[in-house]
Amino acid sequence: MLLLARLRRGEILYDLGAGDGRILIEGARDFGARCVGVEIDHERVARLRERLAATRVEARIVEGDLMRVDLSEADVIAIYLSESVNARLAPKLSIELKTGARVVSLDYPLPGWKLEKEVSVRSSGLSRQVYLYSVRKSSERAVPQL
Numbered sequence: 001m002l003l004l005a006r007l008r009r010g011e012i013l014y015d016l017g018a019g020d021g022r023i024l025i026e027g028a029r030d031f032g033a034r035c036v037g038v039e040i041d042h043e044r045v046a047r048l049r050e051r052l053a054a055t056r057v058e059a060r061i062v063e064g065d066l067m068r069v070d071l072s073e074a075d076v077i078a079i080y081l082s083e084s085v086n087a088r089l090a091p092k093l094s095i096e097l098k099t100g101a102r103v104v105s106l107d108y109p110l111p112g113w114k115l116e117k118e119v120s121v122r123s124s125g126l127s128r129q130v131y132l133y134s135v136r137k138s139s140e141r142a143v144p145q146l
Helices: 020-029 042-055 085-095
Strands: 014-015 035-041 060-063 076-078 102-108 117-124 126-132
Touching: 014 020, 020 035, 020 042, 020 060, 020 076, 035 042, 076 126
Parallel strands: 014 035, 014 076, 035 060, 076 102
Antiparallel strands: 102 126, 117 126
16 A cells, blocks of 8 residues: 555555554555554554554654544545545545645445556455545636535
8 A cells, every 4th residue: 555655765655444443554654654643443542553663663652533623734645444444534635635645445435536547456365445535726727516
């Protein structure tokens, strides 16, 4: 996902629904990104903090609803959410993300967004789809209607 998103050293990566933190750890270690994980589940946040400490990876963790987090500083957004959450999230991303920001989504596309690239990958014997989107200049954006 992060290779497809062309994540670069020093960029800010947001993982929405950070779960176990594997995206944050990879982003920081392998790409030199500054990472922010957003997770609503308190128990997952506690385990995530433990995992980051154990791996000595620094990342900012936001415990809360991803729909209430300001995403305007993000260079890359990584998501593995459901179809319905992506549908609710798409307008927020259109409004908040800066020109040039990239969104990479595992398995579920972003409705109303123009797909830049789609890649099929195999993971644990399963075929998965990874979708890449880039934010265009604000004058070219269309905010999806729900």
